[in-house]
Amino acid sequence: MPLNPKFQKLLDTDFDNMYSLGVDKLREWYGKSWDDFKGDVLEVGTVVNRVVKTSKRDTPIRVYYSEVKGIHPVFIWIHGGGFVLGNIEVYDSICRKIANNVNCTVISIDYGLSPEHKFPEPVEECYQVVKWIFENAKELNINSDKIAIGGDSVGGTLSAVICQLSRERKEFSITYQVIINAMLDLLGQTKPKSRVENAKGYRLTTKGIEWFVQQYLRNLSEAKNPLASPLLADNFEGLPAACIITSEYDPLRDEGEHYAQRLSESGIEVCLKRYDGIIHGFFNMQRTLEEARDALDLVCTKLSEVFSK
Template sequence: MPLNPKLNKLLETDFEKIYALPLDQQREWYARSWDDCKESIVEVGSVNDLIVKTSVRDTLIRVYHPKGNGPHPAFIWIHGGGFVFGNIEVYDSVCRRIVNNANCTVISIEYGLSPEYKFPLPVEECYETVKWVSDHAEKLNILADKISIGGDSVGGTLSAVISQLSRDKGELKIIYQVIINAMLDLLGETKPKSRVENAEGYRITTKGIEWFVRQYLNELSEANNPLASPLLAENFAELPAACIITSEYDPLRDEGELYAQRLAAAGVNVYLKRYNGVIHGFFNMQHTLEEARDALALVCTKLREAFYED
């Protein structure tokens, strides 16, 4: 379907010019670019920032509790930003909405950004943080047997990787994964047509993806590692059930949909939805786009089903 006209003004921005700025200015621009959903603070039961000591660094997490005594199920959120941009503040409003609408504790991870923290450090940091959450469930007033994970863009990438790691290591249990507009095949080895069809003009470009990948990896050959490109894994069986969301005008659309197909072929329960007329990053445009609000409602519905329907 045609592009949603509400996106026209945003797409007048010269994003290629922004990539040429110094890194600190790029990050500042990215943080400002999400003012869309910061128009009001959504109240939740409580919000606390904690530090988790991982082997990579001291990792900041933000814990959002719903109202009520608990313990509650937990949804661990990993932010997007191409491994280079982003922080817990960017998705603060989204996390608060999930708390209230899914009736769960949300724990948002602020992992180290590239190029300062290159692959596999963000994977190790996020995995160790998720394990810490699982190990400290009682302290966090959450249910250790009802932990899910998810994220937007590369937050979805890391969520998919951690879901695979949790299965393989057997150190913790994840019951559900939410993958939104994720980069799952870093170099496009599966030849996704969307990287050609949507290569330019829709905020994130195929050249932009290549730039982010170069910031993240030490060398491009690392992209063949499933810990970097979870779509290239050999085994998709016994992974957590999944909600996978893609966008019509996203270069990453096809790899998300192929990931859903491979999960389903391996017997994993998958709900896949493509949002037509929107672009990469639409999920955080809660104030502007009805599609974003619908996607968030879908995520919350799927989380409630995973948490409360036995």
Template structure:
């Protein structure tokens, strides 16, 4: 299947723009530009209630945004935005969180974790897990059902979601019923995956940008093999909750995500995996005007809603 025509038009426009080499790229300027673009073109659905809070954590304060689909106590998805650990924010992912709240009939809590290069590995990991713990401990105040918590995210945010789930297994909680992962960065056990070769350039996220993000985030190359950076290398994967993992055909990280799904399946973790033809990395940013991306988001939300309903039935 060829690249979706709407996405191809966007890619063609991007190719025609003058851009600096990665050696010249300024992280703060890239963050500003992406924030401006992604917030400008969002289609924001109405949700029952939106609330902004600041979490007081040891040594720092983190913003969260709560999207409630109704007035009653509800299950919750703790969501981490993508952006290579360098860009992205609660604002850039406002629309997708609204949609997930409505489609899955749940509360979505978006976490504004610290970004690199100001805050390198493992600072975002610590933020992701500590925010999850705080949410679990304050569930009643947030009108959240603590017995039905899930984590989710896209790209680097998907990594933070599954790594947070790994840490819960190490530290004894909070208990999670599901993880919802859009094209996560999960590392590799073997040789370079074919998708990293076949789609190394020309599809927005390219090999050079991936390496640049790594340089901003990690203190040295040895950290790339840490399970909190490459969760596929963890020895605790069998303890992860049921998983929905979605990838895109024209994404250099496609095969990395597929390998992670297969590894979880081999260890007995229930997994719903699907690769979407015609789409590229970051397709959740285009779901409002790309029907295939909208279908992917809706199907992901359906899996999440089903997980919440199943847990409710189990608990009686």
């Protein structure tokens, strides 16, 4: 399908040139770059900012309670940004809509960014936050038997890794995973064709992926570790059911679809949807893209189905 013409003005930007700005300026630009695309900030029941003490750092989280009182399931959200960019604010409107539409509590994690916090620090930090949420379910007024996790881009990467760690460590259980445009094979060792077909010209480029990976890893050999590249895990059995969203013009498209295939082959229930004519990062373009709103509605529908069981 042809590229959606709504991206034309956005793609006039030379995104590869942005990496020469330096991390601080790039973060400032990235935060502002979503202002014209993000959805409206909806009212929810209550929003509470907290800090969780982990072994890595004091981690800010934001808790979104729906307007309906009671003990609710919880959806844990991990933001995207290539391990280097982004924060809770970028996806604030997304979390609010999920809290309202699913009638669940949403908790967003503001994990430490690279290169200050390199692999595996963000993995362990996010895992410890999820464990804290499970252990403090009564205080948080959530149902510890109904914990789902998900994220956009590398937020999806970290979510997939936490699902694998949860299965191995058996300290808490994850009910469902939402994986959106995720980087699941950091160096492309599974030879995804989309990294060649969509290497340049569609916002996230192959050069950009390489830059982000270099910021995240201490050594490129770490990319072979499934805690960095969850697609490279040997065993997919026993992982939670999944909603996986990919985009036609995303260099990460094929690894997301390969991940869905690996889960399905292991007997895991998977909802896979590819959005044709669409680029990486579209999920947060709620104001401008019908496809983004459709994808968010899909996520809300799947979470509602899972939480109602």
